[in-house]
Amino acid sequence: MIVLAALEAAPAHGYAIIEEIRRRSGGAFDLPEGTVYPVLHRLETSQLLSSxxxxxxxxxxxxxxxxxxxxxxxxxxxxxxxxxxxSAIEALLTEPKLCRT
Amino acid sequence: MSHLIANYLEQLAHELSFDRSLSRRVCEEVEDHLRQSAERHSDGDTIEAERRAIELFGPTKIIAAQFAATSLLKRSRAVGPIVVLIVLGVFAAMKARVAWYAATGWTTSEPARFPDIGVIAYAFDRYAFYLALMTGLCGWVYAFRMQSGALDKTRLQRSFMLSAAAGAALIGSVLADIILTALRLSGVGWSTSHLIPIASVGIEVALVGALIARIHAVTSLVATATLRFDL
Incomplete structure (x- = not known):
C-alpha cells in the first residue's frame, strides 16, 4: 500500500519512489532502499503496476x-x-471517560 | 570513479544468475539507483559516496532472495498453460493421423495385427490422454491460485507434482500411440505415404520431449534458487 500510495500522484522511478515515501512519512519509513525493488517487481507481476x-x-x-x-x-x-x-484501533486506544454517578 | 558499484552489481548479477533476463533488468535498474544515491551523498569523496549508497541499498543476497520468490512463482505459474498447450498439441497430432487414416481408407478401429494388443493400447491411450489433460488443467488452476509474496514450497511442490503427473500420463499416451501406429503400419507393405503417420507420431514425441525439458528446467531452477536463498 505504501508503494502504491507513493505512485498515486505520478509515475516515478525507484529512487524517486523511495524519496517520496521518506518525504511523505516524515522520515518514519526510512526503508532499506534495496527492498523496494523486489516489491515493485512483485506489484508489476500482480499487474498493479506497469513499467x-x-x-x-x-x-x-x-x-x-x-x-x-x-x-x-x-x-x-x-x-x-x-x-x-x-479508526477502530483509535477508538480502542482512546481513554474512556469515567462515568461519575 | 571507484569500482565499488561495479563490484556490487557483479555480485548481484551472480546472485540472480538463476534468471538471466531478470538479472540484466535488475542490475541496470540498481546501477541507476546507486549512481543517483552516490551523487546525492557525494561531497568530493567518490569512494565514500559509493560505499554509503551500497550500504543504504542493502546486501545483495537479501535483495536477490526477495526477487527469487517472485521470479520462481511466475515461472512455476507459466508451466500450467504450457502443459495444457502441449497436451492439446498431442491431441491435434493424434486427430490429424486418424483423419489421414480415414481419408486414405485405412481402418480407424484397432489395428488388424495383434488385435488384443491393439485394444489394450487403444484403451490405455485414451485414458492416459484424459488423465494428462485433467491433471494438466488441475495443475494450471492450482498454480494460478498460489498467492504472490512469500514462496509456499508445499504448494509449489504440489503444483509440480500435478505437472509431472500430466507429463507422465502424456508419455504413456504417446507410447500407446507409437505401438498402435507400429501395429497398423507393420501389417502392410512399405510406402512413402507411411511417412505421414510416422511424422505425426514424431511430432507427439517432440512435444513430450519439450514438455519434459521445460518441467526439468523449471524444477532445477526452483531447486537451485531455494537452496541458494534458503527459501
Missing part, C-alpha cells in the same frame, strides 16, 4: 513505474480497509 524504460536527463536508462487501473482500485480498497482499521 517502461526512460532516458534520464544525463542519458542513463531508468525504469519508470505507474499505477495501472487495477492498482488504483486496489489502493482505494486498501485505503478504505486501513481507515476502518485505524
Amino acid at each position: 517502461h524504460w526512460e532516458k534520464s536527463p544525463i542519458g542513463r536508462r531508468r525504469r519508470v513505474y505507474a499505477l495501472t487501473k487495477h492498482g488504483s482500485a486496489s489502493l482505494a480498497a486498501r485505503r478504505t480497509s486501513w481507515v476502518q482499521f485505524s
Whole structure:
C-alpha cells in the first residue's frame, strides 16, 4: 500500500519512489532502499503496476513505474480497509471517560 | 570513479544468475539507483559516496532472495498453460493421423495385427490422454491460485507434482500411440505415404520431449534458487 500510495500522484522511478515515501512519512519509513525493488517487481507481476524504460536527463536508462487501473482500485480498497482499521484501533486506544454517578 | 558499484552489481548479477533476463533488468535498474544515491551523498569523496549508497541499498543476497520468490512463482505459474498447450498439441497430432487414416481408407478401429494388443493400447491411450489433460488443467488452476509474496514450497511442490503427473500420463499416451501406429503400419507393405503417420507420431514425441525439458528446467531452477536463498 505504501508503494502504491507513493505512485498515486505520478509515475516515478525507484529512487524517486523511495524519496517520496521518506518525504511523505516524515522520515518514519526510512526503508532499506534495496527492498523496494523486489516489491515493485512483485506489484508489476500482480499487474498493479506497469513499467517502461526512460532516458534520464544525463542519458542513463531508468525504469519508470505507474499505477495501472487495477492498482488504483486496489489502493482505494486498501485505503478504505486501513481507515476502518485505524479508526477502530483509535477508538480502542482512546481513554474512556469515567462515568461519575 | 571507484569500482565499488561495479563490484556490487557483479555480485548481484551472480546472485540472480538463476534468471538471466531478470538479472540484466535488475542490475541496470540498481546501477541507476546507486549512481543517483552516490551523487546525492557525494561531497568530493567518490569512494565514500559509493560505499554509503551500497550500504543504504542493502546486501545483495537479501535483495536477490526477495526477487527469487517472485521470479520462481511466475515461472512455476507459466508451466500450467504450457502443459495444457502441449497436451492439446498431442491431441491435434493424434486427430490429424486418424483423419489421414480415414481419408486414405485405412481402418480407424484397432489395428488388424495383434488385435488384443491393439485394444489394450487403444484403451490405455485414451485414458492416459484424459488423465494428462485433467491433471494438466488441475495443475494450471492450482498454480494460478498460489498467492504472490512469500514462496509456499508445499504448494509449489504440489503444483509440480500435478505437472509431472500430466507429463507422465502424456508419455504413456504417446507410447500407446507409437505401438498402435507400429501395429497398423507393420501389417502392410512399405510406402512413402507411411511417412505421414510416422511424422505425426514424431511430432507427439517432440512435444513430450519439450514438455519434459521445460518441467526439468523449471524444477532445477526452483531447486537451485531455494537452496541458494534458503527459501
